[in-house]
Amino acid sequence: MSLLRAEGLSKSFGKTHALEDAGITIRAGEVVAVMGPSGSGKSTLLHCLAGILPPDRGTVHYRDHFGSDRELTAMNDGERSELRRTEFGFVFQFGQLVPELTCLENVALPLRLSGMKRKNAERAARDWLARLEVDGVADQRPGETSGGQGQRVAIARALVTGPKVIFADEPTGALDSLNGERVMHLLTTAARETGAAVVLVTHEPRVAAYSDREVVVRDGRSRDVEFAR
Amino acid sequence: MSIGHALLGLLEGGPRHGYDLKRAYDERFGQDRPLHYGQVYSTLSRLLKNGLVTEAGVEAGDGPERKRYAITDAGVTDVERWLSTPEKPEPYLQNTLYAKVVLALLSGRSATEVLDTQRAAHLTTMRELTRRKADGDLADQLICDFALFHLEADLRWLELTAARVDQLAAEVMR
Amino acid sequence: MKRVVSDLALGVRLAVGGSRKSWARLALQGVGIGLGVALLLFAASLPSVMDARSDREASREIVAEGNGPAPLLAEHQGHAFRSDYVAGHYLNTLRPDAPVPPGIDRLPGDGEIFLSPALAKLLDSPRGELLRPRFPQKVVGTIGQAGLQNPNELQFYAGSANIKEDGNAVHGWGVAKQGGGMNPVLWLLSVVGLVVLLFPVLVFVGVATRLAAAQRDRRLAALRLVGAAASRVRLIASGESLAGALAGLAVGFGIFFAVRPFVDQISINELSAFPSEVMPTPALTLTVIVAVPVLAVVTSLLAMRRTIIEPLGVVRNQKPVHRRVWWRLVPVVVGVALLVSQIGKITQTEKPDQWPVVFGIVLLMLGIPVLLPWLVERVVFLMKGGTPALQLAVRRLQLDSGTAARVVGGVAVVLAGTVTLQMMLAGVEKEVQANEKKQASFSYLSVKPRQSADLSGIAAALGKGKGVTAVHRVDTAWGSLDNGGYVSINIAPCAALTQEAAIPNCTDGKIYAVRESTGQPAAQAGDVVTFRQSGEKWTVPQVEVIDGTSNTGGLFITPAAARGLVPYSAEFLVVLDPAVPDAAEHARNAMAGYSWQVYSYFGGQDDTNEAERVFGVVRRALLAGSLLTLLVAAASLLVVALEQVRERRRPLAVMAASGVPRGTLARSLLWQNALPLAISTAVSLATGIGLGVLVIRVFGAEVAFDWAGIGLITGIVVGLTFAVTALTLPSLRRATGALGLRSE
Numbered sequence A: 001m002s003l004l005r006a007e008g009l010s011k012s013f014g015k016t017h018a019l020e021d022a023g024i025t026i027r028a029g030e031v032v033a034v035m036g037p038s039g040s041g042k043s044t045l046l047h048c049l050a051g052i053l054p055p056d057r058g059t060v061h062y063r064d065h066f067g068s069d070r071e072l073t074a075m076n077d078g079e080r081s082e083l084r085r086t087e088f089g090f091v092f093q094f095g096q097l098v099p100e101l102t103c104l105e106n107v108a109l110p111l112r113l114s115g116m117k118r119k120n121a122e123r124a125a126r127d128w129l130a131r132l133e134v135d136g137v138a139d140q141r142p143g144e145t146s147g148g149q150g151q152r153v154a155i156a157r158a159l160v161t162g163p164k165v166i167f168a169d170e171p172t173g174a175l176d177s178l179n180g181e182r183v184m185h186l187l188t189t190a191a192r193e194t195g196a197a198v199v200l201v202t203h204e205p206r207v208a209a210y211s212d213r214e215v216v217v218r219d220g221r222s223r224d225v226e227f228a229r
Numbered sequence B: 001m002s003i004g005h006a007l008l009g010l011l012e013g014g015p016r017h018g019y020d021l022k023r024a025y026d027e028r029f030g031q032d033r034p035l036h037y038g039q040v041y042s043t044l045s046r047l048l049k050n051g052l053v054t055e056a057g058v059e060a061g062d063g064p065e066r067k068r069y070a071i072t073d074a075g076v077t078d079v080e081r082w083l084s085t086p087e088k089p090e091p092y093l094q095n096t097l098y099a100k101v102v103l104a105l106l107s108g109r110s111a112t113e114v115l116d117t118q119r120a121a122h123l124t125t126m127r128e129l130t131r132r133k134a135d136g137d138l139a140d141q142l143i144c145d146f147a148l149f150h151l152e153a154d155l156r157w158l159e160l161t162a163a164r165v166d167q168l169a170a171e172v173m174r
Numbered sequence C: 001m002k003r004v005v006s007d008l009a010l011g012v013r014l015a016v017g018g019s020r021k022s023w024a025r026l027a028l029q030g031v032g033i034g035l036g037v038a039l040l041l042f043a044a045s046l047p048s049v050m051d052a053r054s055d056r057e058a059s060r061e062i063v064a065e066g067n068g069p070a071p072l073l074a075e076h077q078g079h080a081f082r083s084d085y086v087a088g089h090y091l092n093t094l095r096p097d098a099p100v101p102p103g104i105d106r107l108p109g110d111g112e113i114f115l116s117p118a119l120a121k122l123l124d125s126p127r128g129e130l131l132r133p134r135f136p137q138k139v140v141g142t143i144g145q146a147g148l149q150n151p152n153e154l155q156f157y158a159g160s161a162n163i164k165e166d167g168n169a170v171h172g173w174g175v176a177k178q179g180g181g182m183n184p185v186l187w188l189l190s191v192v193g194l195v196v197l198l199f200p201v202l203v204f205v206g207v208a209t210r211l212a213a214a215q216r217d218r219r220l221a222a223l224r225l226v227g228a229a230a231s232r233v234r235l236i237a238s239g240e241s242l243a244g245a246l247a248g249l250a251v252g253f254g255i256f257f258a259v260r261p262f263v264d265q266i267s268i269n270e271l272s273a274f275p276s277e278v279m280p281t282p283a284l285t286l287t288v289i290v291a292v293p294v295l296a297v298v299t300s301l302l303a304m305r306r307t308i309i310e311p312l313g314v315v316r317n318q319k320p321v322h323r324r325v326w327w328r329l330v331p332v333v334v335g336v337a338l339l340v341s342q343i344g345k346i347t348q349t350e351k352p353d354q355w356p357v358v359f360g361i362v363l364l365m366l367g368i369p370v371l372l373p374w375l376v377e378r379v380v381f382l383m384k385g386g387t388p389a390l391q392l393a394v395r396r397l398q399l400d401s402g403t404a405a406r407v408v409g410g411v412a413v414v415l416a417g418t419v420t421l422q423m424m425l426a427g428v429e430k431e432v433q434a435n436e437k438k439q440a441s442f443s444y445l446s447v448k449p450r451q452s453a454d455l456s457g458i459a460a461a462l463g464k465g466k467g468v469t470a471v472h473r474v475d476t477a478w479g480s481l482d483n484g485g486y487v488s489i490n491i492a493p494c495a496a497l498t499q500e501a502a503i504p505n506c507t508d509g510k511i512y513a514v515r516e517s518t519g520q521p522a523a524q525a526g527d528v529v530t531f532r533q534s535g536e537k538w539t540v541p542q543v544e545v546i547d548g549t550s551n552t553g554g555l556f557i558t559p560a561a562a563r564g565l566v567p568y569s570a571e572f573l574v575v576l577d578p579a580v581p582d583a584a585e586h587a588r589n590a591m592a593g594y595s596w597q598v599y600s601y602f603g604g605q606d607d608t609n610e611a612e613r614v615f616g617v618v619r620r621a622l623l624a625g626s627l628l629t630l631l632v633a634a635a636s637l638l639v640v641a642l643e644q645v646r647e648r649r650r651p652l653a654v655m656a657a658s659g660v661p662r663g664t665l666a667r668s669l670l671w672q673n674a675l676p677l678a679i680s681t682a683v684s685l686a687t688g689i690g691l692g693v694l695v696i697r698v699f700g701a702e703v704a705f706d707w708a709g710i711g712l713i714t715g716i717v718v719g720l721t722f723a724v725t726a727l728t729l730p731s732l733r734r735a736t737g738a739l740g741l742r743s744e
């Protein structure tokens, strides 16, 4: 059964048609790579799917943890914001950690936003940092960590709330191949362990190889490419 | 790579003499290794035997070089199957893949589809290697990585070609 | 040398930059510094204005001695009109070559008059209706600038042929200027006012050069990282701030010359001046022109220390090193010590030792912006942040509290200065009003005719005045006591005496001694009074001491007790009906025919409203000044806030994408603006009140608090915090859209 389903998505920026009648289906717990040439609309698709960007046309449905179907495209900004906070996690290419907060506080931030006590939030955050092998930088600021460490902290932050879907837009884009693979390994392993689905935008085949299947976006149209395993 | 499929693909554009076929092949795919006449006629006779081509008339004079060949329905189906079956992901595929793309373009088929099919096959293999790598020891990892890097190079080529397929079509059709 | 110039030029180019943003930054700097420069230029014009003013005053003084017969007779006369005072000369020209006073081109003939522009305007207006009867003469001209002390002066020269020679000869006009002594309290008030108003300007010039500095620091740190030597980076930075300072100078001179033509419209006489005289002295002008750029460069170099020492820290957003406190305390401690040492040394008459006071005030004021960054840092480091919004703000401030602290440092100085001035004003106002109130309980006009005037005619004329209920004759004398004091003597029936002083149970035959303002009774039984005019001596018999209030202390003697006393002069006590409006003016008009021969003084003069008006104007001016400065400070705060939003666009966008509510982000911005402002407001209120108390103590006056004013200023600061935050919200909105996620 599908967890997240988008149909007939279109989105234009002025004259640029970033998405045209694109669709995608994400099932619970699977890792889906979204591939395609630069400028084909991968990021736009991800943003629409996660409810960050409202599409011009088309619908996005999400089945929340109570099993009820919710239409993202019909929600208002506040509701989408809350959904993103509670059900989704995000990892981007760079610059996603709050530079003023320490790594630990960065990871604890989503928990605190949903009302958890500072102490508990930071304990949970520390666990996740350890799991991603970066507990050493817990009390440093993002500016004082390496790119790979920062990216792991970001993954910890995405995972700490126990999200159902993790959206990752070129999470290894700023890393060398060894670090990139390490990060991918940690991300997919942790996601599999927690049962989170991952929507992974990338144009690196070796990164995409961590997925279960891929979706190719070309000129704003998406194509599911599925192979029986 | 399969010369038979290439000749069949070239015949899809219309009946030709064996001599024409060799010239067309050399022009498009034989840059570093032109075909011998012998290769052309032995291949054609095999295709003839399998019912994939027929003789479409003989001009005045004698000898195989005077014969014109045309593709049969069975031949078209064979080309179709060949194009839509991904090659086994392995190194040094570019000749075959390139021929497939060009022939798909020549015959008005979707070259993008050929490429996507191939990339999917490549990715499946890469996935397996990645999985094996995660479970294996260092030696396994290094061996898998070797394969992965080569496959990745192929995949990049596939993507590049996909991005330039329109440009290629324009050149091929000229 | 060429290198130096080219580095400076690079700095200027970076400042001007070409992009719209850098132009906007330069414009803001220009306006900020420009406002300060304009204020400084006005202050620099004060000496010339004062000089010109006292020159003119001296030039119209009468030269009474001369050879030969008097060419001109002059009687100086003042006409009180409600709360205004019209002063001038009645002139009798005896010879055609009589000297002409400055400001008019010829002497007025009999029945002619020259008016100052302000007086002409007043007489023409409906407001001056009750004044007109006193000036029946034919207006033949206007008194020019040369004959006026200030543009609002009410002055006249009238011709009157019936003036007799009586020690009133005029042989010429204009005496050598005398060094006029200013009332020490007034002097101190103006010194404090100047320091308090000008010092924030200097601080603000410093702050303005640091507007939008965070980004610049980044850029310079980057330059430093790619290998520019520290000295070159300093030069480049100097070039950048120089550009702003020069723009500010240009704007400042522009504002100065644009505002100058309006200085004669100022309704407070002491503050109004002739525009042509408002000209900064060359030395002070040069000082401003040199000091502003130097100040700009020095502050930006001082603020750049960190960028130069640890450029990597700036680029990587590291926690800065802690500030040290001890040297930051020096100005405050020394300032307080200096002021405390002066407490009690200044009295009403003694000229204070100026420098300790001025330095004390300057040091205390300087202490604020010096201490504030440290204080903000300490407070912020002690905070943990309860809610995520607060945590975000606190952490941000921990990383860079300097920029915010510097901006609010300027605000704080303005605030402290305003509070101090408000307190001083409140103290003075309270005293003035108490004095006015004391007098307001009487309702009589006292009319003093000249010796030569016809007394019975005056009494008759007065009796016909509208609202006059009674006219009493009071005989007066003036004598000295053995102990060196003076005493004034009034002889009149009880009906008149009780009007002048609050004498309970007045009975004929008694002598009342009303206490002087010193609290001493005017005279005691047995004192010997020597009359000034006659030289006769008189021993004071039994007196009754009166505590009650009066305008002046003195002996009030009933007719039965005055036997044997020879009065020197007489005056009339005109009792007015308080129900008749402007009764005093009607009574004065009744004597209009006596023009220069009588002088009147209205005991019931209620100047409270006038005093309130003046203080109101001063307070409004003060408020407007500080409001203006606060606005500019708010503008710089806004720039800082906007810049921070822009700088942190990406993390903000990612937070919004991950579902952090915009409200949380907005609140964190609010905290980020509010924390430094709250700290600085607290500090400046404390400093302002402390300084106010100290300064008031220094000249021994009563401490009064202008809570309304303080509350208003504080309210404005709170309002500004919200306004600045609200204005950053649109850019926050833009930054947190999906667009913010796209890399630059």
Ligand SMILES: Nc1ncnc2c1ncn2[C@@H]1O[C@H](COP(=O)(O)OP(=O)(O)OP(=O)(O)O)[C@@H](O)[C@H]1O
Binding pocket: A013, A014, A016, A017, A018, A036, A037, A038, A039, A040, A041, A042, A043, A044, A045, A203, C739
């Ligand atoms: N906010 C925007 N304003 C204008 N054009 C936009 C905007 N967002 C996306 N586009 C355009 O939409 C198209 C798709 O952009 P998108 O970022 O989704 O591509 P992408 O597949 O993620 O590319 P890349 O691999 O380079 O990240 C591009 O042509 C881009 O220029």
Ligand SMILES: [Mg+2]
Binding pocket: A042, A043, A044, A169
């Ligand atoms: Mg993208």
